[in-house]
Amino acid sequence: MQIYWTPIQQVVQEAQDTYTFKLELPEGFTWEEGAHTHFALEGFNKEDRPNRTLIRHMSISTLPHEGAIGITTRVKPECSTFKSILRDMNIGDKVAIFKTHSNVPLKREGKNVYLLSSGVGIATFRPLVLAYSANRDGVPHLHSLNVDSSQQYLFSDVFESTDTFTSEFVDSRPVYYEKVETLASDQDGLFYVVGSDDFLHETIAALRQNGVTPDQIMLDKHDFQFEDFLKA
Numbered sequence: 001m002q003i004y005w006t007p008i009q010q011v012v013q014e015a016q017d018t019y020t021f022k023l024e025l026p027e028g029f030t031w032e033e034g035a036h037t038h039f040a041l042e043g044f045n046k047e048d049r050p051n052r053t054l055i056r057h058m059s060i061s062t063l064p065h066e067g068a069i070g071i072t073t074r075v076k077p078e079c080s081t082f083k084s085i086l087r088d089m090n091i092g093d094k095v096a097i098f099k100t101h102s103n104v105p106l107k108r109e110g111k112n113v114y115l116l117s118s119g120v121g122i123a124t125f126r127p128l129v130l131a132y133s134a135n136r137d138g139v140p141h142l143h144s145l146n147v148d149s150s151q152q153y154l155f156s157d158v159f160e161s162t163d164t165f166t167s168e169f170v171d172s173r174p175v176y177y178e179k180v181e182t183l184a185s186d187q188d189g190l191f192y193v194v195g196s197d198d199f200l201h202e203t204i205a206a207l208r209q210n211g212v213t214p215d216q217i218m219l220d221k222h223d224f225q226f227e228d229f230l231k232a
Contacts, residue, residue, distance in 0.1 A: 003045070003098045004029055008091055009068055015152035017076045018120055020061060021086070022068040023095065029069075033127035034104035035060045036220060039071055040096040041085055053081050059194075059220065060100070061123040061155075063130050069097065072123035072154070103220045104192055106131050108138025111190050114183050115144040116203055118195035122146045124220055125194065126155050129165065136164060143183065144168065147176035177206050184210035192218040 010022040031037075036059045044054035062070035075083045089095075106113065106128045113132075115125045125144060132142050144159055144167045151171045153159075159167040170176050183189070184207050191212060193203050204217060 001098055003096050005094045005096050007094050014154050018074050020070050020072040022070050025067055030064050031060055031100050032102045032105050033131040035100055035102040037097045037100040056082055059124040061126045063127045072120060074120050104218050107190055110138055111188055112141045112186055113139050114189055114191045116193045117146045118199045119148045121194040122154050126158055129158050145179055180206045181210050184212050187211055190216055194220050
């Protein structure tokens with residue numbers, strides 16, 4: 001396993017308590033849209049076993065051509081040990097990334113694609129929208145639906161509707177599920193879902209109840225986790 005230790009280049013505040021940590025791009029390091037990585041802090045591997053309190057599984061919110069590895073996360077005043085250490089880090093301090101992989105690259109199968117997310121989960125989809133903007137082949141229409149009760153919607157510059165890409169932000173779960181039911185009427189569409197486990201279960205249940213099959217649902221999860229989430 002290769003571990004890349006790389007410095008923090010920049011910290012961008014995206015909204016209240018939400019930040020993108022931009023990391024220097026190590027030589028030879030690359031990824032595709034929808035990628036996640038293990039993001040770790042100094043000391044995580046000093047003992048015989050990894051210190052899991054210093055490791056998080058994070059989505060990468062940028063693409064390689066942007067010249068930085070973007071990690072977007074919420075850091076609230078009351079937060080975990082990991083987040084409190086991260087909050088106090090300075091530009092130039094190094095973090096570790098390893099085990100980078102994409103479970104949700106943009107499928108170009110001639111089907112409409114629907115991106116369903118909650119809160120900061122939309123960061124996973126930012127690279128998919130950028131990839132689609134650069135190349136629309138194989139995706140007739142791309143639609144994003146994000147629910148965030150804070151109404152502090154992220155990446156509004158990227159999630160801006162065009163002729164082939166539509167974006168919706170809503171601030172309540174009831175409205176969100178009404179819209180999911182409408183989107184599910186596309187019985188040939190592909191539905192990408194990112195958020196908490198409860199959000200995944202509830203969204204998948206809504207999709208399944210409206211005729212969407214498991215092979216139409218894409219999750220940022222390992223294969224061995226699919227059965228639990230996709231069972232009827």
